Amino acid sequence: MFGLNAFGKVGAIVRMAFSGGVLPSNLTPPALTAPDGSDVGDTLVVTPGTWDGNPTPVIHYRWYADGVPLIGELGPTHVITVQDAGHTITVEERATNTVGTVAAQAPESFDVPALSGFSAGFSSGFGG
Helix, strand or coil: CEEECCCCCEEECCCCCCCCCEEEEEEECCEEECCCCCCCCCEEEEECCEEEEECCCEEEEEEEECCEECCCCCCCEEECCHHHCCCEEEEEEEEECCCCEEEEECCCCEECCCCCCCCCCCCCCCCC
């Protein structure tokens, strides 16, 4: 197929890369896991979901505390911080290809225990 290009010259029309592609489709959701008794300093882990799409999608993650994105947290793990204390942590897996991006939320969430008292995180010998 021929047509005019951006310079007004006749040439072959190139189809965009996403032509004929398939938007990513989540087949099984990701799973959020946490060690028993998890607290500040422990690591939450995502077991990836399974995806279909053409071309094969690239996977990224987005972590949230009470629905608010955690800036810079885009990998498959999240180390629980003091700022997470008292909040619910969730994770979303995003699959992207040349056709678009689709997100799947892990059905699990993790409630980080709230810190209690000034001495939380310090040994009994702190300050003395």
